[in-house]
Amino acid sequence: MSARPNPIDMAKYVSARRALDYVQDGMRIGLGTGSTAAWMVRCLGEMIREDGLRVTGVPTSSRTAELARQCEVPLATLEDVKWLDLTIDGADEFDTDLSLIKGGGGALLQEKIVATASDMMVVITDASKHVDNLGAFPLPVEVIPFGWQTTKALIEESLIGMDVASRSVTLRLNHDAPYRTDEGNLILDLHLRRIGNPRQLALVLNQIPGVVENGLFLDICDVVIVGAADGTVEVRDINHGTVTHERIDIGDDDNIFTVVEG
Numbered sequence: 001m002s003a004r005p006n007p008i009d010m011a012k013y014v015s016a017r018r019a020l021d022y023v024q025d026g027m028r029i030g031l032g033t034g035s036t037a038a039w040m041v042r043c044l045g046e047m048i049r050e051d052g053l054r055v056t057g058v059p060t061s062s063r064t065a066e067l068a069r070q071c072e073v074p075l076a077t078l079e080d081v082k083w084l085d086l087t088i089d090g091a092d093e094f095d096t097d098l099s100l101i102k103g104g105g106g107a108l109l110q111e112k113i114v115a116t117a118s119d120m121m122v123v124i125t126d127a128s129k130h131v132d133n134l135g136a137f138p139l140p141v142e143v144i145p146f147g148w149q150t151t152k153a154l155i156e157e158s159l160i161g162m163d164v165a166s167r168s169v170t171l172r173l174n175h176d177a178p179y180r181t182d183e184g185n186l187i188l189d190l191h192l193r194r195i196g197n198p199r200q201l202a203l204v205l206n207q208i209p210g211v212v213e214n215g216l217f218l219d220i221c222d223v224v225i226v227g228a229a230d231g232t233v234e235v236r237d238i239n240h241g242t243v244t245h246e247r248i249d250i251g252d253d254d255n256i257f258t259v260v261e262g
């Protein structure tokens with residue numbers, strides 16, 4: 001057990017901490033999935049326990065739900081609350097327009113539903129996720145198991161006319177078995193290397209029968225917070241057209257690292 005985070009955890013941690021500045025008492029908050037979002041859930045739990053913050057969280061995966069319960073974050077379903085004030089989530093890639101690729105952790109469907117149902121989406125990340133063109137990270141596409149090989153063939157066919165640099169499609173595995181999402185679906189990873197027209201691709205993919213959702217998040221994200229290992233963050237706000245640089249005061253928060261690394 002170490003009392004200090006490694007550099008990458010520090011970057012994730014400070015971006016998560018900064019994102020919580022958007023949280024206000026009484027808010028309904030979408031809780032993202034992944035290692036960066038996990039830091040946000042832990043910090044949110046701390047604010048609830050220590051500062052008496054009252055919020056309701058809607059988790060985007062069973063993993064996040066489990067962590068949120070451990071951190072004593074009160075939970076509700078999207079069916080309960082219907083609309084959210086804020087979603088805080090990670091991303092696999094973001095570009096200058098704050099378009100995203102998400103779903104590396106397999107939760108893209110619930111993440112997209114929750115983010116779309118939110119007044120504001122804040123993405124927490126580190127500089128390694130920034131790209132000029134989306135597509136270096138394989139694009140996850142959630143498909144239903146029924147006829148998935150036909151769906152895969154249709155996706156491959158649709159890619160022929162697309163402005164992409166590579167066209168291979170693979171079934172995501174988990175220990176040699178097909179990976180299953182929380183909804184019991186499969187994930188196809190599209191290895192495209194560069195996506196010339198993300199909007200066109202997103203539309204085409206979602207018209208293929210068997211495709212449930214794709215991992216392109218376009219016009220959904222409002223703010224990206226890029227954490228760095230030196231404890232600074234860059235805050236990119238697409239609505240205000242601002243980019244600010246700040247230092248996050250982590251104070252004597254060492255114990256949060258001690259608690260979660262055990």
Ligand SMILES: O=C(CO)[C@H](O)[C@H](O)COP(=O)(O)O
Pocket residue numbers: 032033034035036037089090091092101102103104105106107108111
């Ligand atoms: O989309 C996601 C899960 O489906 C995650 O937000 C994304 O994979 C980033 O994860 P991490 O913060 O662990 O790098």
